[in-house]
Structure formats: C-alpha cells, structure tokens
Amino acid sequence: AAVPSHQLDARRDLSAAEQGIYADLRVTLDEIHLLQQEHSALPTPEQLAEEGFAPFVQDASSVSRGGHRWQLLAPAAYLGLSQAPATSGSLLMRVQGSEPDIWLNRSANLAAPSDLTDQALIAAGWQQVVAQFDAGVTRQHRH
Numbered sequence: 001a002a003v004p005s006h007q008l009d010a011r012r013d014l015s016a017a018e019q020g021i022y023a024d025l026r027v028t029l030d031e032i033h034l035l036q037q038e039h040s041a042l043p044t045p046e047q048l049a050e051e052g053f054a055p056f057v058q059d060a061s062s063v064s065r066g067g068h069r070w071q072l073l074a075p076a077a078y079l080g081l082s083q084a085p086a087t088s089g090s091l092l093m094r095v096q097g098s099e100p101d102i103w104l105n106r107s108a109n110l111a112a113p114s115d116l117t118d119q120a121l122i123a124a125g126w127q128q129v130v131a132q133f134d135a136g137v138t139r140q141h142r143h
Helices: 014-037 045-050 059-064 119-123
Strands: 008-009 067-072 077-081 091-096 101-104 127-130
Touching: 014 045, 014 077, 014 091, 014 101, 045 067, 119 127
Parallel strands: 008 127
Antiparallel strands: 067 077, 077 091, 091 101, 101 127
C-alpha cells in the first residue's frame, strides 16, 4: 500500500539513523507521559537527557545519528534539529494522546516551525512518519 506524498513509511523510507531515532521517540513517549503526569508539565529535552532517555542523551550514538539538538516547542512538541541532514533529517514529535505523531524534514538549515498544524508542517516540507502493518509483514494465523 502506497503512502500519501506527505507521509513516509517508517520501515521503507527512513535511513538507518532515522529509524533508530524514530524507534527511540516511540519508546520514550511513554516516559514523557509519566513525567508529564508527575510534574504537570512536559519534561524538557534536558530533563529527558538527564534521565538517560534516547534520543535526547548526547552520546556517541546520538552523534553518529546526526547530532540532533532537541528543544521543546509550545504547546506540546519536541523538535530535534539535525546537525548532519545527510545522515538523518530533523524530527518533530507532537505529543498528543497515546500514539506518537512524528514528522521528518531532511532540509538543511531548518528553523523551528511556529505553526504545528498538519497543513503548516506539510507546506513547510515536513513529512509524517507512519508505521504501516500490512499482510506482507504481520501475519496473523487464526486457529
């Protein structure tokens, strides 16, 4: 199944570095929600790094994946600006609900978007990362 032009398939359309960061963001979202409940506010990227959560920690792995500089955008999004767009694009994760909403932009010298609506992100060249599960990948056997 083809994805719309403003979307990327998490398995087929991302580089290895982007897949790693995408997976880390999906896992860390649970921790973000827990910290948000605990402190009645979203944790900053610095707090997440101190807690040791990838991809917010600055370590050898984060450097090899593009050296993203993370920031918290209002009202509820994390932006990782890539320092090496050829390795990995910049990633944006909107925190809304239990499912991660992750976007990618491979442009160099990217500025933080001020409007985080779907339409504004698409117009600015961002593409939503989607995880598609089709019959070729997930086989369900009913007995």
